[in-house]
Amino acid sequence: MKLYNTLTRGKQEFVPIKEGEVKIYACGPTVYDYIHVGNARMACVFDVLRRYLEYRGYRVTFALNYTDVDDKIINRAKNEGVEFDVISRRFIDEYVTDTNGLGILPATVNPRVSENMDGIIEIISILVQKGYAYVTDGDVWFETGSFAEYGKLSGMPLEELEAGARIEIDEQKKNPTDFALWKAAKPGEPYWDSPWGKGRPGWHIECSAMARRYLGDTIDIHCGGQDLIFPHHENEIAQSECANGVKFANYWVHNGHVNIENKKMAKSKGNFFTVREAAQEFGYEPLRFMLISSHYRSPMNYSAEIINQSRSAMERMRVFKDKLNFAIKTAGSVPNSNTRLLEITDECRNQFIAAMEDDCNTADAIAAIFSLIKDVNIILDGGSLPEKSLLEATKSVFDELCGVLGIMPQEEEQDIADEVEELVKKRTQARQDKDYSLADSLRDQINALGYIIEETKQGTRVVKR
Secondary structure, three states: OEEEEOOOOEEEEOOOOEOOEEEEEEOOOEOOOOOEHHHHHHHHHHHHHHHHHHHOOOEEEEEEOEEOOOHHHHHHHHHHOOOHHHHHHHHHHHHHHHHHHOOOOOOOEOOEHHHOHHHHHHHHHHHHHHOOEEEEOOEEEEOHHHOOOOOOOOOOOHHHHHOOOOOOOOOOOOOOOOEEEEEEOOOOOOOEOOOOOOEEEOHHHHHHHHHHHHHOOOEEEEEEEHHHHHHHHHHHHHHHHHHHOOOOEEEEEEEOOEEEOOEEOOHHHOOOOEHHHHHHHHOHHHHHHHHHOOOOOOOEEOOHHHHHHHHHHHHHHHHHHHHHHHHHHHOOOOOOOOHHHHHHHHHHHHHHHHHHHEOOOHHHHHHHHHHHHHHHHHHHOOOOOOOHHHHHHHHHHHHHHHHHHOOOOOOOOOOOOHHHHHHHHHHHHHHHOOOHHHHHHHHHHHHHOOEEEEEEOOEEEEEEO
16 A cells, blocks of 8 residues: 655555554544534544555554643633633533544544643653753743754755744744743643643643554654644654654655635634534535545535535435345345456455555545446346345445445335335236226325335335335
């Protein structure tokens, strides 16, 4: 498998540190509000990456953190008159609700900043002892000039990063790009005891500490949105590699933004839709489909038109699965070798795997599934059905590949009322007797009870409206 590595600016063959195992760290949400659709894209695309690696036989340890100590959380808590952890716990629960709705697998571990203070203080202490960090009035700063490779992820030299980057401004800093590892406590804010006094950690250090604790000094894949490349991920590299003395992550994988009218969706700009809002209007499944329907590194626009297209695509998949289930139900066990059906499923699986092996190209992987739908429909509409075992094998491949993408269409509940079953039998007999007037009358009675009659090559199919 090849992955685009932001660090090397090109696709690389993926080789894990330990054969058969993959360790992934993803920057999770700052839990002060509902997540927006842009946040959900990261969650969905890296869920697919994880699912695919597991599909290929790897044992994946997936760590996704919760930033539960932050200025935004503290400010909201003050406005509501509650403790900061009341806010963070509330929105962790809301995050879980949304990610469950989106079909995202639970992380192997969800570390929280508030539960990892010992590890955070330990790594800051190492940086101070090694001379990469300095203390001023209870604050601790990382000195970017002490790390010769600072800027290697973003591809910009230190002097360019100093000009125009979003940097914390403080007279206590030696250099403009130096960043806070520990912040001295302010009145009314939560704090923890440390060698430098009461305070709380800076944003960047938490991920270095938690990745180190749960995944080790060097991890296979670190992922996140492109907006995190600088300064967050750049700073993570500096902290971790200076403290641990080894490479922090072998592959840096970043997803593109979700845009509104070609402008990045962001809460700071006010141009965003929460996942909850989108799901209430369109449903979680079409939202997930939309978010993985284009290549993860490409920017994508969010609109009602695009998500409705995704809803139509999901409906097409559902109808196909129902049709395939009906064909399996009505097919006989008499051998009817259809080598074309075997060819179609093999071609689909091979195309799907080729797409995913090429930098997790979900757009082409989805195209392979819809090619399967098109070609199998031709066979199902062609008259003589393949034997049941071949149809079951086709369904198995369809479910297998949809499962990798996490876009399993829901099967229709076909609990047909006894009264309707009896009317269908009478209508079938009427058609055999060529009493079409009676057959039409019975069809109308069936429709009035909330069911639709479909005549297929495999026989009469009854579905709820």
